[in-house]
Amino acid sequence: MNTPRDDRREQLEALLREPAPTLAPRDGMWEAISRRARRRRIAKAALSVAAGVIVVAGAVPAVIAVRHSADSDARLTFGGGRHDPTRPPTAATSSIPTPLPTAGTLNGFYPESVSFVSQQQGFLYGSIGSSSDAVIAETVDGGLHWIRRPAPPVEDAFVGSNGRGIGQIRFSTDGTGFLFGSSYWISRDHGSTWTKQPFHGYIDALETRDHEVWALARPGLNSTKVSLYTATTSDPTLRRVRGVPTMTALPGIPSEAGEASLAVSGEPNGVARVVVIVGERDFWISPNGTKWVRGHNPCPVTGLRSTLVAISGERDVIAACGYTARQSGQSKRIFTSVNSGHKWKATKADPARAGFLETLTAGTATSAMLGTSRGGAQLTADGGKSWSTVTNADGFKLSFVGYIDTAHIVAAANRDSSKGAAFATSTDGGDTWTVTRFPAE
DSSP states (O other): OOOHHHHHHHHHHHHHOSOOOOOOOOTTHHHHHHHHHHHHHHHHHHHHHHHTOOOOOEESOOOEEEEEOTTOOEEEEESSOBOOOOOOOOTTTTOOOOOOTTSOOOTTEEEEEEEESSSSOEEEEEEETTOOBOEEEEESSTTSSOEEEOOOSOBBTTTSGGGOSEEEEEEOTTSOEEEEESSEEEESSTTSOOEEOOOOSEEEEEEEETTEEEEEEESSTTOOEEEEEEEESSSOOOEEOTTSOOEEOOOEETTBOOSEEEEEEEOTTSOEEEEEEETTTEEEEESSSSSOEEOOOOSOOTTOOEEEEEEOSSSOEEEEEEEEEOSSBEEEEEEEESSTTSSOEEOSSOOOSBBEEEEEEESSSSOEEEEEETTEEEEESSTTSOOEEOOOSTTOOEEEEEESSSSOEEEEEOTTOTTOOEEEEESSTTSSOEEEEOOOO
């Protein structure tokens, strides 16, 4: 007798067996994003004068969270750091309901956020064609095939009005889903239905670890004040973490990483370790989600635009800092810490200037990967002594990247890619890639 997973796999293979053709790029998409970015940077400059802080372009959260268990069952999302091994899902929590067959096609789909709850099951969030309507897709075969799933009536922040809308998706291992940005939505049935939650503010980043939820949010899209919140999957109401004061960071844009990033890892004792980096001043870490210690923010201040953080080991943390942008990219600095962010050391080599920081992920203490808009992904396997640009993913520029384990990586192609939209996987640490393209509209 087939399991729900078997039924889903058969449905996917029947619907999507044919390879997808190459997508033509959306005319004017990068120019439209650039125009919106310029308008918002002017507004941010005015805000910075009033707030007395350095002008920094923020963004939708751009670090990737990865959780994997001893049997390689993994969870991957864009928005946090690498997670250490945790308990695998039980049969009850990993069951998959049958998707609604009326959700529509994925022709012209551009994915912008990824969340994997196992090696096989994952979700994409984005939009189709020139429409700003949100679209969600699901895979149960590791990303080889995707089907469209129901989505709430919200805008995709990447193509919506001035960055408003939903920018990211997360799923926990118990099947609870989260959509966040200008509004806050949850699903308790693996994405079949969505319910809007009461929250007055803009959510920059959100990560989960088992039943725990952690988020960075500000009172409004253009506010410079950022606070840390927590919730649970059973009670998703976001509540302030009183052990961490309100922090300062300028608001972001969808096409470039900003100043508010967090990472969550599962520790061997079953508690969550949480790391937060905001602006040029704040770095906070908790070994258990209860006690908070202020560490040192490693990013040099002058020209700072982006700060990203990922967890790479039991006490190892990696941070990426992006600086004043030019037309095709920006300078980037990478720092590592072996004592939970109390002391930092710059890597011997800096990543290439090409592209703008979007995502950071760590496979081990010596292997890490950056995803950029317009510049593709950059990889180090020697602790930052050298960096190489990924050029062998069928020519796609990878902007959203994340480790599932030390060998397996998942990525999405940049929205401005001249080859269209795609999802890519690597099983050898980024040496080779398998690319699944989405069909044109």
